Amino acid sequence: MLSPFTRAAITATLVSIEQAGHREGWDCPPVLFALFDHPAAGEPLLQVDDTLAEPGLWTVPDPARPGQNLPTAVVLHRFAADLCAGAAQHWLRQWLRRDGRTCVGVGLLFEAWAGLVDAGYHHGDLATSSTRREVRVVAAVDAGGGLHRVIRGRGAQRPAVAVWPEPPAWAGTRRIITGLRRLVQVTTSH
Numbered sequence: 648m649l650s651p652f653t654r655a656a657i658t659a660t661l662v663s664i665e666q667a668g669h670r671e672g673w674d675c676p677p678v679l680f681a682l683f684d685h686p687a688a689g690e691p692l693l694q695v696d697d698t699l700a701e702p703g704l705w706t707v708p709d710p711a712r713p714g715q716n717l718p719t720a721v722v723l724h725r726f727a728a729d730l731c732a733g734a735a736q737h738w739l740r741q742w743l744r745r746d747g748r749t750c751v752g753v754g755l756l757f758e759a760w761a762g763l764v765d766a767g768y769h770h771g772d773l774a775t776s777s778t779r780r781e782v783r784v785v786a787a788v789d790a791g792g793g794l795h796r797v798i799r800g801r802g803a804q805r806p807a808v809a810v811w812p813e814p815p816a817w818a819g820t821r822r823i824i825t826g827l828r829r830l831v832q833v834t835t836s837h
Contacts, residue, residue, distance in 0.1 A: 649751060649791040656693045657682055657752055658795050658810050661785045664695065665797040665806050668756055668783055673801060676705050677719050677757040679726070681834060682787065683748035694748060700726060719757050720822035727829040743834055753830040754787030754795075755823060761800075788827040790835050794818055 649657075660682060668675065680697040704726060707717045716722075730739055743750055762779040781801040788794055794814050799806035811818070818824045 649789055649793070653684060653693075653751055654789060654791075654793060654795075654810065654812070657787060657789055657793075658797075658808060660693050660695060661754060661787055661795050661797045662806070662808060664754075664756055665783065665785045665799060668785070669799065669806075673758065673781070673783070675756075675758065676702065677755055678702075679704070679723070679830075680754050680756070681743075681750050682752040682754060682789075684751045685746075685748050693751070699742070699753075719755075719759075720826055723755065723823060723826035724829065727826055727833060730830070730833050739833070750790065750831075750834045752787045752789040752795075753827050753834060754785060755827060756783070756785045757823070758783050761798075784823075786823060786827060788814075788824065788831045790831060792828075792831075794824060 664680075678697055679700045680695050681699050683694040683696060685692045685694050705716065705719060705722055707722055707725075709715045709717045717725075729735060759782055760779050761782045783799050783801075783806075785797040786795065791812075792814060794811045796809045797806045798809075814824070814828070818828075
């Protein structure tokens with residue numbers, strides 16, 4: 648069970664990551680990261696480590712859609728499966744325990760379209776509906792199973808921040824969240 652201080656530190660860290668993404672601008676590739684607790688002077692200090700995956704991880708060509716990459720959620724689940732493979736176990740164990748750190752969560756910074764899909768829409772169509780908008784999301788699942796999310800719509804002045812200490816019922820149907828939960832299980836079982 649994570650302390651309330653650690654959970655609050657995770658959320659604050661995600662807000663900082665989103666702010667950095669906002670300064671960077673739009674149309675950036677996803678960034679997968681792990682969050683580590685580093686006791687320093689008796690107080691927890693979170694470290695963000697984005698070296699879990701190579702930046703090129705997200706550019707896997709989609710065989711069903713020439714000229715496009717696989718969806719972020721598909722790549723995330725494939726990566727989690729790869730980390731479970733025997734060849735990755737030794738590397739992962741060393742990476743996770745570097746300098747005595749403890750993994751307290753796994754997160755992803757990504758961009759997506761949010762909102763209702765118009766009838767007749769097919770993936771790849773240009774979105775013309777006012778109900779759909781581009782968003783930047785920083786989502787993380789902590790080692791206690793809690794869900795943290797920071798989301799900003801394109802053009803919005805501030806992001807919306809939400810934390811669920813227990814995963815809400817709808818979280819089980821979101822592929823990014825289930826992928827992050829799977830990665831948390833992999834990283835905390837070592």
